[in-house]
Amino acid sequence: RSLHNAPPPALLLLFTARVNTSPMLSSGCPDRCVCDDQLVVQCAGQHLTTFPVNLPLATRQLIISNNRIVELPPLALNYLSDLVYLDCSNNSLTEISESTFGNLRKLAYLDLSFNTLIHIEDRTFGPLVSLVMLRMTDNPGLSEMHQDAFVENAALQVLDVSRNNLTVVNITSLIALPALRSVGLSGNPWSCECDNEDLCLWVHLEDEGQTVCGSPADMQGRRLGEVGIQLRTLCHQTLGSWDYLFFVVIGFVIFAAGTVSAWVMGVIMVLYERYIKKKDEQLDVDDEEESSETGHTSHLCPSRLINVRTH
Numbered sequence: 001r002s003l004h005n006a007p008p009p010a011l012l013l014l015f016t017a018r019v020n021t022s023p024m025l026s027s028g029c030p031d032r033c034v035c036d037d038q039l040v041v042q043c044a045g046q047h048l049t050t051f052p053v054n055l056p057l058a059t060r061q062l063i064i065s066n067n068r069i070v071e072l073p074p075l076a077l078n079y080l081s082d083l084v085y086l087d088c089s090n091n092s093l094t095e096i097s098e099s100t101f102g103n104l105r106k107l108a109y110l111d112l113s114f115n116t117l118i119h120i121e122d123r124t125f126g127p128l129v130s131l132v133m134l135r136m137t138d139n140p141g142l143s144e145m146h147q148d149a150f151v152e153n154a155a156l157q158v159l160d161v162s163r164n165n166l167t168v169v170n171i172t173s174l175i176a177l178p179a180l181r182s183v184g185l186s187g188n189p190w191s192c193e194c195d196n197e198d199l200c201l202w203v204h205l206e207d208e209g210q211t212v213c214g215s216p217a218d219m220q221g222r223r224l225g226e227v228g229i230q231l232r233t234l235c236h237q238t239l240g241s242w243d244y245l246f247f248v249v250i251g252f253v254i255f256a257a258g259t260v261s262a263w264v265m266g267v268i269m270v271l272y273e274r275y276i277k278k279k280d281e282q283l284d285v286d287d288e289e290e291s292s293e294t295g296h297t298s299h300l301c302p303s304r305l306i307n308v309r310t311h
């Protein structure tokens with residue numbers, strides 16, 4: 001029975017043979033690229049204008065930097081589900097979207113620097129659940145990054161968006177990423193206005209030398225770290241009409257309370273004075289009555305005599 005269950009020797013041989021010839025070797029290597037047995041495909045600086053075709057399916061590292069590739073085709077890229085490292089720096093990429101990286105669940109390193117990207121949409125990097133480092137520097141036209149672009153990249157540790165054309169970034173959603181420990185922001189024309197106050201205050205804590213304001217004009221070139229505190233006071237000064245109404249009402253209440261308490265105090269004072277006067281009068285009357293009763297004897301009191309003499 002055990003013999004019956006074991007695979008026939010011929011099938012076993014076929015299986016081992018298929019393991020030996022890995023799919024990478026069997027599917028060859030793209031033109032002008034070098035493929036090695038570590039599943040690294042190196043196509044840097046080959047004047048490529050399109051994404052290489054005929055890539056080994058098991059490719060783990062793909063380097064297509066220093067070419068003039070204009071597009072990352074989602075279909076071809078997402079066959080490479082074992083891809084861990086992708087360097088697309090220094091190309092002519094203008095657009096990437098959620099579907100571009102739809103299936104690269106093992107990708108840990110992505111470099112999109114020195115391209116011509118313009119904006120980063122919501123969820124662009126969403127499928128990249130293993131992404132640890134994203135370099136996206138030196139895209140001179142990159143001026144918009146959706147606030148939720150990285151929201152699903154829980155493994156992201158290093159994000160570098162230096163030397164782009166960014167004016168605002170939602171730092172709150174960035175620093176909410178659990179693994180993030182480094183953010184490169186320098187060399188962007190950051191807006192130093194109230195809509196970007198959080199970023200300025202955050203940079204104040206981190207303090208990066210080259211992170212300076214690009215606008216408004218009177219702030220240009222000043223370090224974000226310096227203007228952060230200034231913005232905090234500036235941005236919370238503006239009062240709305242409700243605030244003014246509040247102050248008017250409060251002022252009136254204080255005035256009224258003052259008036260009422262002054263009136264009450266006045267009444268009390270008058271009443272008190274009257275009371276004292278009444279008491280004095282009563283005492284005088286008593287005194288007079290007393291002195292008239294005792295008659296001349298009081299004038300002979302020795303102490304009173306002394307008083308009269310000294311004054």
Ligand SMILES: *[C@@H]1O[C@H](CO)[C@@H](O)[C@H](O)[C@H]1NC(C)=O
Pocket residue numbers: 045047066067068090114
């Ligand atoms: C970009 O690639 C070109 C070749 O395509 C090369 O001449 C140039 O030096 C590279 N630039 C950078 C910044 O690496």
Ligand SMILES: *[C@@H]1O[C@H](CO)[C@@H](O)[C@H](O)[C@H]1NC(C)=O
Pocket residue numbers: 140141142143165167
């Ligand atoms: C950078 O963005 C500004 C608008 O915020 C735009 O006027 C300018 O042309 C952009 N620069 C580049 C190089 O695209």
Ligand SMILES: *[C@@H]1O[C@H](CO)[C@@H](O)[C@H](O)[C@H]1NC(C)=O
Pocket residue numbers: 147148170172173195
């Ligand atoms: C930043 O993004 C979060 C959501 O990710 C949002 O709730 C918040 O209002 C945004 N802040 C600003 C200043 O836009």
